[in-house]
Amino acid sequence: RLHSPRMEPPRASAGTPAAVRRPGARPAAALLIALCTVCAAAVSADERAAVCALPAPSVPPDPTRCAGLIDDAALPAGGDRIEAWIARARREAALARHDLAEAALDCAVAASPPSPDAALKRRLLRARGGLDYARERMPDALERLQCALAISSAGDDREAEAADLNALGSALRRLGDYRGALTTLTESLEMRRATGGETGAVLNNIADVYRELGDRVEAMRHYREALAAFRDADDSAHAAHVLESMAVVVLEDGDPAEARRRLEEALASYRAERRRDFELRVHGWLVRAALADGDFDAARRWSATGQALALEHRLAAPASFTLQ
Numbered sequence: 001r002l003h004s005p006r007m008e009p010p011r012a013s014a015g016t017p018a019a020v021r022r023p024g025a026r027p028a029a030a031l032l033i034a035l036c037t038v039c040a041a042a043v044s045a046d047e048r049a050a051v052c053a054l055p056a057p058s059v060p061p062d063p064t065r066c067a068g069l070i071d072d073a074a075l076p077a078g079g080d081r082i083e084a085w086i087a088r089a090r091r092e093a094a095l096a097r098h099d100l101a102e103a104a105l106d107c108a109v110a111a112s113p114p115s116p117d118a119a120l121k122r123r124l125l126r127a128r129g130g131l132d133y134a135r136e137r138m139p140d141a142l143e144r145l146q147c148a149l150a151i152s153s154a155g156d157d158r159e160a161e162a163a164d165l166n167a168l169g170s171a172l173r174r175l176g177d178y179r180g181a182l183t184t185l186t187e188s189l190e191m192r193r194a195t196g197g198e199t200g201a202v203l204n205n206i207a208d209v210y211r212e213l214g215d216r217v218e219a220m221r222h223y224r225e226a227l228a229a230f231r232d233a234d235d236s237a238h239a240a241h242v243l244e245s246m247a248v249v250v251l252e253d254g255d256p257a258e259a260r261r262r263l264e265e266a267l268a269s270y271r272a273e274r275r276r277d278f279e280l281r282v283h284g285w286l287v288r289a290a291l292a293d294g295d296f297d298a299a300r301r302w303s304a305t306g307q308a309l310a311l312e313h314r315l316a317a318p319a320s321f322t323l324q
Contacts, residue, residue: 052147054116054124057106066107069100082108082120086127093127093134096277101131122151126164133171142171162191166202173209181209200229204242216249223249240269244282251285256292263289276313280306284321291324299324 070084085108092101105127112120129144149164165188173181189202207222223246230239243266251259263286270278283306290299303324310317 052125052150054109054112054121055128056109061103061106061110065103066110069104069107082111083123085111086123089127090130093131096134098131098135101134105131118151118155122148122160122164125151126167129167129171133167133174138171138175142168142175145171158191158195159197162188162195162197162202165191166205169202170205170208173205173212178209178213182206185209198229198233200226200233200235200238200242203229204238204245207242207245211245211249216253220246220249236269237273237275240266240273240278243269244278244285247289248285251289251292254292256289259289260286260293276309277315277318280309280315280321281318283309284318284324287321287324 066085069088070081085104089101089104089108092098092104105124108124108127112124116124125144125148129141129148132138132141132144145164145168149161149168152160152164155161165184169181169183169185169188172178172184185202185206189199189206191197192199192202203222203226207219207226210216210222211219223242227239227242227246230236230242243262247259247262247266250262263282267279267282267286270276270282283302286302287299287306290296290302306317306321309315310321
């Protein structure tokens with residue numbers, strides 16, 4: 001998310017998981033595993049295993065509710081209900097419906113075997129880490145994502161490993177570890193390019209790091225590359241996120257007219273996707289851009305339409321909107 005509250009750098013965690021890295025390890029993942037090993041040396045094997053264990057729900061999920069969270073009729077023949085719950089959890093987390101996401105994940109964990117295979121365990125950990133990230137629980141997200149990377153880096157699925165590196169790099173950025181974030185994200189980008197994978201998300205994350213470091217030139221260069229990648233993939237929703245980020249950079253650089261143009265383009269995409277929460281956030285930036293441009297009538301209009309949007313859809317106004 002754009003302009004999330006900056007968090008203090010994380011303290012060393014005694015529960016960081018250790019993992020064995022295969023020969024020829026890549027730098028970022030190898031460094032991560034080495035650091036994890038040092039941290040893990042201070043705790044028992046049981047404690048280390050607990051970090052990477054799938055968190056069991058405190059109360060067994062209701063089977064009727066679990067059945068209602070997926071559409072069995074829509075599953076293909078032999079379709080995997082666990083994967084359907086994981087997919088539902090990711091969709092709900094993306095829409096900030098965290099309780100529903102957690103319920104779907106609880107169903108997936110409850111239906112999983114006691115000792116799931118590595119691939120399933122990784123997907124469950126990634127989904128749980130993604131939910132922790134969405135809830136701003138960054139230390140918890142970091143632990144889950146480290147566990148997922150330890151699994152993927154031990155296998156042969158480079159796409160999965162690149163995805164885990166990207167997610168981990170984003171969490172490190174949110175925790176203020178910009179050096180670690182850049183190292184991890186750069187490795188993910190190199191891996192994606194080597195395999196022909198999608199690069200928009202990792203380019204956007206790298207741009208976010210440079211922006212927080214105050215390097216606007218590098219930030220805008222990576223945002224432009226990310227925007228082109230998302231447009232090539234016909235991914236208008238993520239392209240809108242990049243446009244919003246670029247708009248804030250140019251606004252802070254003193255070009256409110258260009259910022260307004262980019263923000264209105266992002267707003268149109270969010271409206272098409274029915275992402276009302278993102279619409280409201282953009283309204284706040286549009287108020288700020290209009291004020292910076294001396295257009296007080298437009299600022300009042302964006303303020304009024306934003307308040308109406310929040311009221312209609314029962315949205316909690318983000319701080320950026322309330323401030324403006």
